[in-house]
Amino acid sequence: MSKATLPLAVLLAFAPFLGLPFSNPQTSPPPARSSPEEVRRYFSEEEAARGRLYMWGRYALFFVGLGLKVAFLLLLIVIPASKALERFAFSLAFGKPWLAVIVYTLVLLLLYTLLFLPLSAYRDLFRERAFGLSVQTIQGWLLDQLKGFLLSAVLLPPLVLLLYALIRRFPETWYLPAGLAASFLIVFFTAISPILIEPIFHTFRPIQNEDLRARVTALAEKAGLQVEKVLEMDASRRTRKLNAYVSGLGKTKRVVLYDTLVKGSSPEEVELVLAHELGHWKHQHLWKGVGLAALFAFAGLFVGSLTLHWGVQKGLIQHPADLAWFPLLLLTLFLFHIVTLPVENAISRAFERQADYASLLLTKNPEAFIRSEVQLAKSNLADLTPPRPLVLFLYTHPPVLERIGMAETFQQEGR
Numbered sequence: 001m002s003k004a005t006l007p008l009a010v011l012l013a014f015a016p017f018l019g020l021p022f023s024n025p026q027t028s029p030p031p032a033r034s035s036p037e038e039v040r041r042y043f044s045e046e047e048a049a050r051g052r053l054y055m056w057g058r059y060a061l062f063f064v065g066l067g068l069k070v071a072f073l074l075l076l077i078v079i080p081a082s083k084a085l086e087r088f089a090f091s092l093a094f095g096k097p098w099l100a101v102i103v104y105t106l107v108l109l110l111l112y113t114l115l116f117l118p119l120s121a122y123r124d125l126f127r128e129r130a131f132g133l134s135v136q137t138i139q140g141w142l143l144d145q146l147k148g149f150l151l152s153a154v155l156l157p158p159l160v161l162l163l164y165a166l167i168r169r170f171p172e173t174w175y176l177p178a179g180l181a182a183s184f185l186i187v188f189f190t191a192i193s194p195i196l197i198e199p200i201f202h203t204f205r206p207i208q209n210e211d212l213r214a215r216v217t218a219l220a221e222k223a224g225l226q227v228e229k230v231l232e233m234d235a236s237r238r239t240r241k242l243n244a245y246v247s248g249l250g251k252t253k254r255v256v257l258y259d260t261l262v263k264g265s266s267p268e269e270v271e272l273v274l275a276h277e278l279g280h281w282k283h284q285h286l287w288k289g290v291g292l293a294a295l296f297a298f299a300g301l302f303v304g305s306l307t308l309h310w311g312v313q314k315g316l317i318q319h320p321a322d323l324a325w326f327p328l329l330l331l332t333l334f335l336f337h338i339v340t341l342p343v344e345n346a347i348s349r350a351f352e353r354q355a356d357y358a359s360l361l362l363t364k365n366p367e368a369f370i371r372s373e374v375q376l377a378k379s380n381l382a383d384l385t386p387p388r389p390l391v392l393f394l395y396t397h398p399p400v401l402e403r404i405g406m407a408e409t410f411q412q413e414g415r
């Protein structure tokens with residue numbers, strides 16, 4: 001039991017600092033709105049049907065991907081391809097264990113990428129194009145995949161090396177230093193991603209539209225935020241979807257607007273999206289997200305260490321640092337992620353409600369909020385009546401009618 005109480009204590013110690021917004025009435029879930037009348041007030045029958053068709057395919061593909069990942073990792077353990085791969089890695093490594101870890105990781109990454117390429121191509125390219133959402137060519141998409149693969153090929157081997165060095169050094173308690181290292185890396189990559197990783201895939205520039213720029217400054221001033229960077233991303237090279245996000249930490253912090261959003265919406269609607277992003281900023285959601293990710297990393301690694309420990313006790317595994325059992329560790333981490341996904345997404349939805357509410361307080365313009373939500377839902381083919389269990393399991397944002405509902409309440413209360 002003492003093994004289990006330590007990570008739990010770490011989790012509990014951090015919880016109050018995260019300021020989880022569950023107790024706030026504005027951010028706790030409102031009653032689900034999905035009656036046909038509510039849908040019809042803002043959307044046509046065709047729009048609802050199209051969104052449903054698109055999103056139901058996405059739900060199904062999520063579960064197909066999940067099943068494939070579990071099957072892939074199980075198969076590596078059972079047949080036992082991972083053992084063979086480990087032998088192969090050592091045969092190429094001139095007797096150097098660190099080189100064997102690198103070879104093993106790279107071959108595993110290559111296998112994984114190739115195996116999932118057809119599913120990704122169907123889900124993210126062909127199906128998106130069929131729905132008129134993606135405008136990417138096959139070559140463009142493949143280039144993105146290649147960049148992603150190379151990025152992983154550079155970043156992953158050192159991480160796996162570090163992990164196995166820690167497991168070898170601390171076979172019982174490696175999850176503690178590994179959790180600490182993971183927390184540091186989460187902060188580090190969140191901070192550097194906007195300047196070192198995102199530009200590999202996209203081009204960013206300051207927003208060009210004068211009127212919009214003035215609105216940004218005015219809005220940030222009103223919110224009492226020092227907003228230095230509001231950038232426009234060349235999303236239109238890939239997609240017709242509309243979106244915006246905040247990224248970075250400290251000096252790298254920025255708001256990014258898709259150019260599709262800037263071009264395709266009225267300034268008032270863009271302003272609402274921007275106010276929502278400033279809401280995330282104001283409530284420090286990036287830092288809170290980083291804190292939560294670190295907690296989940298600690299907990300996941302702890303469960304991973306229990307699994308390896310169990311394998312050793314059963315006589316399956318000779319030593320926790322046995323590289324051939326890496327897929328078992330990955331499988332445990334993946335299943336832990338799936339099991340905790342509803343919790344992560346509930347927190348995410350609470351953050352989104354908080355940002356929505358902040359945007360209404362800041363702009364006092366619920367009409368534009370509703371127009372912007374309707375437009376986002378139409379352009380991105382949202383499911384207007386998503387099944388409740390899927391919302392709880394998969395949705396990082398509240399369903400669109402709930403978001404509109406918040407603005408309607410705001411309107412009625414005349415705030």
Ligand SMILES: [Zn+2]
Binds near residue numbers: 277280352355
């Ligand atoms: Zn948001």
